[in-house]
Amino acid sequence: MKIKHINVHVIKSELEVPFAFSQGWVNQRAATLIEIITNEGITGWGECFPQGLEPPEIAAAAVENCFSEILKNQNPLDTERLWFEMYNGSRDFGRKGSVMAAISGIDIALWDIAGKFYNKPVSQLLGGAFRETVQPYATGFYRIKGQGESSRLAEEALSHYEKGFRLMKIKLGFGLQDDMAVMRAIQESISGLGVTLMVDTNHAYGRRDALTLGHKLSEFDLRWYEEPVVPEDLESYAELRRSLPMAIAGGENEHGLYGFKSLFAAGAVDTAQPDIGSCGGFTSARHIVTLAQAFGVEINPHVWGSAIAQAASLQLIAALPVSHHSIFSRQPILEYDQSAHPFRRELAEDPIEIEDGLVTIPSRPGIGISVNKKTIERFKR
Ligand code: CA
Numbered sequence: 001m002k003i004k005h006i007n008v009h010v011i012k013s014e015l016e017v018p019f020a021f022s023q024g025w026v027n028q029r030a031a032t033l034i035e036i037i038t039n040e041g042i043t044g045w046g047e048c049f050p051q052g053l054e055p056p057e058i059a060a061a062a063v064e065n066c067f068s069e070i071l072k073n074q075n076p077l078d079t080e081r082l083w084f085e086m087y088n089g090s091r092d093f094g095r096k097g098s099v100m101a102a103i104s105g106i107d108i109a110l111w112d113i114a115g116k117f118y119n120k121p122v123s124q125l126l127g128g129a130f131r132e133t134v135q136p137y138a139t140g141f142y143r144i145k146g147q148g149e150s151s152r153l154a155e156e157a158l159s160h161y162e163k164g165f166r167l168m169k170i171k172l173g174f175g176l177q178d179d180m181a182v183m184r185a186i187q188e189s190i191s192g193l194g195v196t197l198m199v200d201t202n203h204a205y206g207r208r209d210a211l212t213l214g215h216k217l218s219e220f221d222l223r224w225y226e227e228p229v230v231p232e233d234l235e236s237y238a239e240l241r242r243s244l245p246m247a248i249a250g251g252e253n254e255h256g257l258y259g260f261k262s263l264f265a266a267g268a269v270d271t272a273q274p275d276i277g278s279c280g281g282f283t284s285a286r287h288i289v290t291l292a293q294a295f296g297v298e299i300n301p302h303v304w305g306s307a308i309a310q311a312a313s314l315q316l317i318a319a320l321p322v323s324h325h326s327i328f329s330r331q332p333i334l335e336y337d338q339s340a341h342p343f344r345r346e347l348a349e350d351p352i353e354i355e356d357g358l359v360t361i362p363s364r365p366g367i368g369i370s371v372n373k374k375t376i377e378r379f380k381r
Helices: 057-071 079-090 097-118 150-162 176-190 207-220 234-243 256-265 281-295 307-318 373-379
Strands: 003-021 024-038 043-048 136-140 167-171 196-200 248-250 334-337
Touching: 003 057, 003 373, 024 057, 024 097, 024 307, 043 057, 043 097, 043 307, 057 079, 057 097, 079 097, 079 281, 097 281, 097 307, 136 150, 150 167, 150 176, 167 176, 176 196, 176 207, 196 207, 207 234, 234 248, 234 256, 256 281, 281 307, 307 334
Parallel strands: 136 167, 136 334, 167 196
Antiparallel strands: 003 024, 024 043
């Protein structure tokens, strides 16, 4: 089998109501989708995750200008070899950011092809599924004005609860006072309902404020405190982890085996959050998962992409060993973004559903998704 064509689809849609996280306003949703066509009629799909507010065209340019030539006429089943050819071929200008997102999207598509070729879900190729279902958590609580929205956000918590979510992640990083007003309003609205909260500041603060917020948040029994400081500041990560009672999480802005090695060696996180669409795809995720085992770090993937990234993440989650085994081990959870997204569900013929509070992990071949090409045509730019 040989790779014949690599199609890159950049799709976009303006949002009717822009929303904010601590680093800026999201005015549109976008995705860089990778379609790899083989000479044997098997097509694989992947997605490059646009980091933060990254324009999707950057990863698209990396695929088209750096990697298409490396991949043409190669055997798509050589996932490990091709990953290293792409990584070594882009080391001097890549290693992180959009170039790694480009490798990630391609790698996901190659694993999708492999699954379809062997007629197995990717989780089987990764070594087998530890679980068939996963509990989703609602990522939401974005801002429409910016500050002073605690009563609206408290109502939002109830709407997630009604959809079946028992885990929720609150976006913070809008000033310590506003953050605490939001937390108290949400806590009051869900009091007694058995909801576990996490928080994410998207590295809004420096070490001092991040510590102050962490101490104030200790009353909420959080599952984790995510991206408290900028991803480069591993010393502050380590200090927060030593000083605060809750688990520290991060890693959505880290990439590859070598990036995560630095994160783990610094003692920066309890929970690492590689995003399959930017950490380097399944191949890289597998490296990172093994390394995390050696460091005693939990892995809980970051997921903010469209239906293709969600499907790929579900396969990775299925095959994730827990880091601290017991008969009642804490299991990985699925990040399920609840912010406005005009084409996330429409991109899959069979979008993920929550039933009895759980998402069933597909056992169809590859990443287990049928891509709706009409949606791509509709949003293609
Ligand atoms: Ca995050």
